[in-house]
Amino acid sequence: MTSAPTPSPAHETQAAPASLTAVRPSVPPERLLADLVPPRHFAEARFSTYRANPAYPSQAATLARLEEVAREIAAPPRRGLFSRKRPTASAVYMDGGFGVGKTHLLTSLAHAVGVQDSAFGTFVEYTNLVGALGFMPTVEALAAKKLVCIDEFELDDAGDTTLMSRLLRELTDRGVALAATSNTLPEALGEGRFAAEDFLREIQALAARFEVLRVDGEDYRHRAVVTESRPLPAETVRAVAASRTDATLDDFDALLEHLGSVHPSRYGALLDGVGLVALTDVHPVRRQEVALRLVVLVDRLYDRDVPVLLSGSGEASLFTEEMLRGGYRKKYYRALSRLGALAEEGRTVAQAAA
Structure with missing residues (x-):
């Protein structure tokens, strides 16, 4: 498996890949x-x-x-002198x-x-x-x-x-x-x-x-379990991504297919050097194994504070009602809460770029 260079602190000015689908990270166990x-x-x-x-x-x-x-x-x-x-x-x-x-x-x-x-x-x-x-x-x-x-x-x-x-x-x-x-x-x-x-x-x-x-408590992100925020126009997503050297731009289906070829343990490395992720034509995910890969990616995006720009149907209806009632529902609800927060950050980025 080929690998993309992993940006290091000494190379933070290096442009991030234009597309996540172009990256096949190689991650040694030590990392x-x-x-x-x-x-x-x-x-x-x-x-x-x-x-x-x-x-x-x-x-x-x-x-x-x-x-x-x-x-x-x-x-x-401290253990006593005669304590076993x-x-x-x-x-x-x-x-x-x-x-x-x-x-x-x-x-x-x-x-x-x-x-x-x-x-x-x-x-x-x-x-x-x-x-x-x-x-x-x-x-x-x-x-x-x-x-x-x-x-x-x-x-x-x-x-x-x-x-x-x-x-x-x-x-x-x-x-x-x-x-x-x-x-x-x-x-x-x-x-x-x-x-x-x-x-x-x-x-x-x-x-x-x-x-x-x-x-106990309420979600501090102040979001409904399924968010109802509006997606961005595709042209806005593309324009904002093109204006930043640390942004990636991908078609949603192409990214989902790519995630199937990368082990989830490498999703963090997939985001090395990335400061903004832009996705076009986002739509509901119907297959469970694909949805679970997406959940892992969302977690890695959230860990790294990477804003997202979404066009299409956005995050609101990302997972089916059947998924939200099934055995993996906790993962899906968590992903919706986190992705909604990252999408809000993305909208702020888009507004600042307008």
Whole structure:
């Protein structure tokens, strides 16, 4: 597989590819490990910058507890001279809806412990790492950290969930602290710890080690579950993309086809050097495997704060009603919330260029 040059800090002025479909990134396993750091979108996230909504006391309570956890990890209890028992590592799980600040809090925890002593990634990124390095090399690499953060823990693939449960068990046995997040569906927010019960059931042997922290609230992005924002005219999308050296411009169908030829673990590298993504003829996605690839791309775009310009039907009806009721619905709702926020940023870019 051929690869495009990966822009480095010394070459940031190099023009980004004109099209994402022209890029076939080659990502060595070492980069997958090196990329396990807080995403750019949350580079400035700290406990001090989290604004707990007083209407939802659980937000402030979770913030306070995580500050305690950070102190526990940074300065673990000292073992007595005659103690044979290994100190129990902290393990916390944040459960709540979309956009309530869970990733901000998780990233703040990583920063408080120290980025050099933490690994931060999504569930998918850790499963990709195991696939690239092998199970025990992944354990050895992560066991060197004090804290492993898993954002968006997923329960929709039994094999991956079992793999992750085994990985986390190996890490906790070695004294590594854990912190994870997941999402409760909007319609399940009134059902108590709906997602938390699923999580604890699936991780089985680890369940007793995890402390569940509920984070209530509304989506801070202030978007409906399915956005109703207007797409941009195709000519506007093309003109704005042509005016920037860091922009890419792709036909939506061509991009979807290209994503099928690139492993999802490389989607982050696909965006190296890209500051704006423009897509024309956006329309509803009918095939599940294609939609799931698009979800991963949206997550990588959001991590990197890359605005998007969309023409066609836009993001409003991107996924079918059947998908939004199916087993992967959490992923789709998250993608809609995030893509809507990035599209709003894209509209701001377009207005400034007008």
